[in-house]
Amino acid sequence: MSILGTRVVRTEDPLFLTRGATYTDDLVDERLRGAAYVTFVRSPIAHGRITSIDTSAAAGAPGVVAVFTAADTEGDGGLSPLPPPLPMFTKGMDRPPFAKDTVRFVGDIIAAIVTEDRYQGEDAAELVDVDIDPLPAVVDPRKALDDEVLLFPEAGTNTIFTIPGEFDDSVFDDCDVVVTREIVNQRLAAAPMEVRASAAVWGEDGRLTTWISNQAAQMAKAALVAALAVDADKVRVITPDTGGGFGAKIGADLEVCLVAWIAGKIGRPLRWVETRSENLVGMTHGRDQVQTIKIGGNRDGKVLAYRLDVIQDSGAYPLFGALLPALTFSMATGVYAIDRLQFRSRSVATNKTSVAAYRGAGRPEAAAAIERAMDLFAAEIGMDPVEVRHRNLLPPEVFPYKTKGGSLYDSGDYAAALKMVTDEVDYPKLRQEQAERRARGDVVQLGIGVSVYVEVTGGGDESGAPKENATVEVHPDGTVTVLTGTSPHGQGHQTAWSMLVSDQLGIPLDRITVKYGDTDLIPEGGGTMGSRSLQQGGVAVHEATTELVQIAKARAAELLEANVDDLVVDTDRAAITVAGVPTTAITFAQLAEKEKLSVRKVFTAPGATFPFGAHIAIVEVDTESGKAELRRIVTVDDAGTILNPLLFDGQRHGGIAQGVAQALYEEVLYDDDGNPLTSTFAAYPFLSATEVPSFDLLRMQTPTPYNPLGAKGIGEAGTIGATPAVQNAVVDAVSHLGVRHIEMPTTPERVWTAIQDATGGQA
Amino acid sequence: MKVEIAVNGEKTTDDVEPRLLLAHYLREVRGLKATNIGCDTSSCGACTVLVDGESVKSCTVLAVQADGRQVSTVEGLAGDDGLHPVQRAFQQEHALQCGFCTPGMVMASVGLLSENPHPTEQEIREGLEGNFCRCTGYHNIVRAVRRAAEGADA
Ligand code: FES
Ligand code: FES
Numbered sequence: 049m050s051i052l053g054t055r056v057v058r059t060e061d062p063l064f065l066t067r068g069a070t071y072t073d074d075l076v077d078e079r080l081r082g083a084a085y086v087t088f089v090r091s092p093i094a095h096g097r098i099t100s101i102d103t104s105a106a107a108g109a110p111g112v113v114a115v116f117t118a119a120d121t122e123g124d125g126g127l128s129p130l131p132p133p134l135p136m137f138t139k140g141m142d143r144p145p146f147a148k149d150t151v152r153f154v155g156d157i158i159a160a161i162v163t164e165d166r167y168q169g170e171d172a173a174e175l176v177d178v179d180i181d182p183l184p185a186v187v188d189p190r191k192a193l194d195d196e197v198l199l200f201p202e203a204g205t206n207t208i209f210t211i212p213g214e215f216d217d218s219v220f221d222d223c224d225v226v227v228t229r230e231i232v233n234q235r236l237a238a239a240p241m242e243v244r245a246s247a248a249v250w251g252e253d254g255r256l257t258t259w260i261s262n263q264a265a266q267m268a269k270a271a272l273v274a275a276l277a278v279d280a281d282k283v284r285v286i287t288p289d290t291g292g293g294f295g296a297k298i299g300a301d302l303e304v305c306l307v308a309w310i311a312g313k314i315g316r317p318l319r320w321v322e323t324r325s326e327n328l329v330g331m332t333h334g335r336d337q338v339q340t341i342k343i344g345g346n347r348d349g350k351v352l353a354y355r356l357d358v359i360q361d362s363g364a365y366p367l368f369g370a371l372l373p374a375l376t377f378s379m380a381t382g383v384y385a386i387d388r389l390q391f392r393s394r395s396v397a398t399n400k401t402s403v404a405a406y407r408g409a410g411r412p413e414a415a416a417a418i419e420r421a422m423d424l425f426a427a428e429i430g431m432d433p434v435e436v437r438h439r440n441l442l443p444p445e446v447f448p449y450k451t452k453g454g455s456l457y458d459s460g461d462y463a464a465a466l467k468m469v470t471d472e473v474d475y476p477k478l479r480q481e482q483a484e485r486r487a488r489g490d491v492v493q494l495g496i497g498v499s500v501y502v503e504v505t506g507g508g509d510e511s512g513a514p515k516e517n518a519t520v521e522v523h524p525d526g527t528v529t530v531l532t533g534t535s536p537h538g539q540g541h542q543t544a545w546s547m548l549v550s551d552q553l554g555i556p557l558d559r560i561t562v563k564y565g566d567t568d569l570i571p572e573g574g575g576t577m578g579s580r581s582l583q584q585g586g587v588a589v590h591e592a593t594t595e596l597v598q599i600a601k602a603r604a605a606e607l608l609e610a611n612v613d614d615l616v617v618d619t620d621r622a623a624i625t626v627a628g629v630p631t632t633a634i635t636f637a638q639l640a641e642k643e644k645l646s647v648r649k650v651f652t653a654p655g656a657t658f659p660f661g662a663h664i665a666i667v668e669v670d671t672e673s674g675k676a677e678l679r680r681i682v683t684v685d686d687a688g689t690i691l692n693p694l695l696f697d698g699q700r701h702g703g704i705a706q707g708v709a710q711a712l713y714e715e716v717l718y719d720d721d722g723n724p725l726t727s728t729f730a731a732y733p734f735l736s737a738t739e740v741p742s743f744d745l746l747r748m749q750t751p752t753p754y755n756p757l758g759a760k761g762i763g764e765a766g767t768i769g770a771t772p773a774v775q776n777a778v779v780d781a782v783s784h785l786g787v788r789h790i791e792m793p794t795t796p797e798r799v800w801t802a803i804q805d806a807t808g809g810q811a
Numbered sequence: 812m813k814v815e816i817a818v819n820g821e822k823t824t825d826d827v828e829p830r831l832l833l834a835h836y837l838r839e840v841r842g843l844k845a846t847n848i849g850c851d852t853s854s855c856g857a858c859t860v861l862v863d864g865e866s867v868k869s870c871t872v873l874a875v876q877a878d879g880r881q882v883s884t885v886e887g888l889a890g891d892d893g894l895h896p897v898q899r900a901f902q903q904e905h906a907l908q909c910g911f912c913t914p915g916m917v918m919a920s921v922g923l924l925s926e927n928p929h930p931t932e933q934e935i936r937e938g939l940e941g942n943f944c945r946c947t948g949y950h951n952i953v954r955a956v957r958r959a960a961e962g963a964d965a
Contacts, residue, residue, distance in 0.1 A: 065907070066845075737952070
């Protein structure tokens with residue numbers, strides 16, 4: 049029986065559970081002997097002119113090796129400002145390595161202090177004397193559009209990137225009902241449990257070796273090569289165990305570039321690990337869109353037209369976040385057959401932390417908007433939200449289907465997914481219970497929220513994404529090494545890739561080692577993000593193994609003097625045998641002994657894949673306090689063929705929890721002057737174990753035709769489906785009181801206020 | 812200042828700064844890097860260890876306060892006969908992904924089960940409320956603690 053599709057516990061766990069993983073800050077490495085530590089001095093002010101920086105007291109403090117500021121980056125061997133990552137972004141918004149004249153967000157880097165030990169760095173940082181004349185800060189992205197206060201006067205605008213759209217109202221002319229509403233998809237912290245960290249050393253040979261907690265060593269290397277302006281062969285990036293990323297550890301952040309550069313300047317190995325408070329202002333944030341939706345249709349439930357107008361808060365320096373609306377656009381119509389789509393987006397700079405990818409990146413925002421819009425429309429025409437969805441879902445026979453947002457959906461069966469979850473919860477019965485509670489006027493009301501979603505994963509060649517590669521080598525001792533361009537940080541690649549190899553060779557999992565994240569060993573690859581690993585990296589491993597079997601058979605045919613067509617793999621013995629003559633056999637190990645047995649394969653995905661699913665959330669809302677509690681969430685998440693249900697469900701659990709967290713609890717907040725209010729774990733409402741129930745997971749598998757495993761991505765699906773389901777449930781719980789919408793997170797205060805507003809305080 | 816701390820049964824005497832946190836002592840002085848540090852506000856529990864058998868966030872304690880005490884970290888948990896039942900249950904139930912919260916989560920679970928050997932789901936969730944995990948959604952962590960409690964680790 050094939051091991052594929054079976055529940056296999058992780059082979060990486062015993063080490064993680066007994067000695068702990070080796071994260072960047074845990075590294076014990078000869079090359080880092082005698083390392084100094086770097087501490088960054090950051091701006092406490094959101095927007096202002098730097099009038100003076102005095103580092104003399106810090107420079108004289110105990111243990112201080114060196115102090116760096118903007119002045120040190122000029123001239124020979126200096127460091128140039130980092131341009132925005134995409135050529136289509138507005139020019140003149142480069143980020144200087146150290147803030148020079150202007151600080152643009154709380155957390156902007158002003159100086160770096162190098163010390164012999166870590167505690168000394170904290171002490172010395174407090175001695176740096178910086179004078180800043182505050183400027184008015186732009187905090188609200190809607191206001192940033194006015195260009196009254198400019199972050200980059202030389203650019204002449206705060207707008208970084210736009211997707212222009214013609215808003216012609218006539219598309220709504222034949223609609224019985226039209227609903228318009230502003231919806232805020234709030235700013236979130238990715239908050240991986242391991243903060244950012246790096247270590248760097250320049251060798252005698254003039255090459256940089258740097259260890260970075262990251263999701264894609266090859267991309268981090270490219271960023272470093274550009275920032276340091278050195279030849280590509282001068283940089284080696286190594287990825288130690290990485291304690292979560294969720295999109296915020298893609299590439300090499302400015303801090304990581306500075307650590308590498310400073311290590312060169314002082315001629316000593318250097319280490320950096322940020323504090324959590326530093327992480328919550330320094331690491332990129334996610335989401336943060338102001339969306340205005342307009343949805344129109346007929347009273348029979350058919351949606352005819354949909355408009356989405358997005359303002360993307362991109363934070364102080366343009367990063368990938370400014371491009372998120374492009375993903376939102378591509379997924380704007382979701383699972384529905386909506387022919388008339390109008391979309392516009394404007395990405396703007398504000399005096400806040402930069403925005404980049406966070407689990408789902410642009411797609412959760414699209415799903416939240418359309419799923420909220422469907423509920424608003426349903427409420428307006430007085431139809432059940434499940435029924436409205438059924439009347440608009442794309443039917444299974446339309447695939448491949450090209451949306452008005454430009455996506456080409458590969459496969460799906462949305463109605464089946466929705467039916468599966470509604471059957472599981474006995475939807476009519478739930479509605480009846482809800483009606484009874486309403487009739488009784490119970491203080492605690494029941495809310496039922498639905499979402500049906502589709503998302504895009506594993507962007508293929510067409511999106512300019514890197515192809516994924518794998519090398520599989522069998523060694524004479526019967527062990528196997530797999531090299532992959534993907535990069536685990538919790539997903540379980542060691543187990544998953546070993547399963548793919550073991551399936552075809554019969555070599556046991558514990559004899560297979562998966563290597564990743566070393567650019568000398570694996571120069572190419574796209575890392576792990578966008579739910580791409582299995583469907584690209586895993587497929588490359590699978591195909592390399594398939595080819596390795598063919599090569600092994602050809603060699604065995606000669607050695608065994610048999611016809612290649614008569615040869616089969618005996619997985620019990622990890623050998624090739626002549627069919628029907630088990631005594632004539634040669635093992636893969638024996639073949640490797642005679643001649644190197646190794647295959648490298650590059651997989652080219654024909655296109656992105658589109659996982660989908662349906663979620664139902666059941667909440668209870670205390671109408672007196674406004675407190676909403678999630679009682680149950682039932683989901684079906686179809687990401688094609690499942691390799692290992694244990695890992696598959698694990699990804700869903702984490703994703704669902706992050707979705708629930710966005711709907712109910714989490715938000716990064718700033719005051720009107722741009723001061724962060726949630727920059728510690730004491731202040732950021734990070735989801736804890738008491739705030740979620742166990743999850744009910746159902747399964748559906750609709751394979752993609754785009755790869756031989758039939759696999760799509762599952763990394764982000766849970767987040768995309770759960771967020772609107774839970775938000776819809778909270779609104780639903782109080783909709784009979786006249787409430788139509790409550791912004792996320794649906795805190796007690798917001799829910800209570802919404803009830804008061806709807807009832808004029810009569811509830 | 813001189814401290815004598817028994818970590819996982821091994822006693823050493825070290826000279827430490829009075830302000831050195833127990834978490835840093837374990838990591839830097841004793842070289843035991845499994846205990847992680849996830850925050851600076853004693854909120855996340857990544858640094859949880861047992862001090863005289865009770866679970867404690869090691870970033871909230873100074874090394875000097877642990878003088879003369881027994882400290883247990885995840886490195887000392889497995890016996891000669893293999894993984895501790897909680898460790899085994901964590902693997903069986905896939906209660907870890909990136910592994911960063913795991914040493915603290917395992918030690919908090921060991922502490923929880925020693926106080927309450929048969930907790931309900933709600934008691935497990937409340938017992939682990941001070942331990943953050945970003946990866947698992949807590950679902951499988953709760954299952955693992957239950958499994959360990961039920962002794963279904965075979
Ligand atoms: S590191 Fe101790 S509680 Fe977070
Ligand atoms: S497993 Fe990653 S934080 Fe818990």
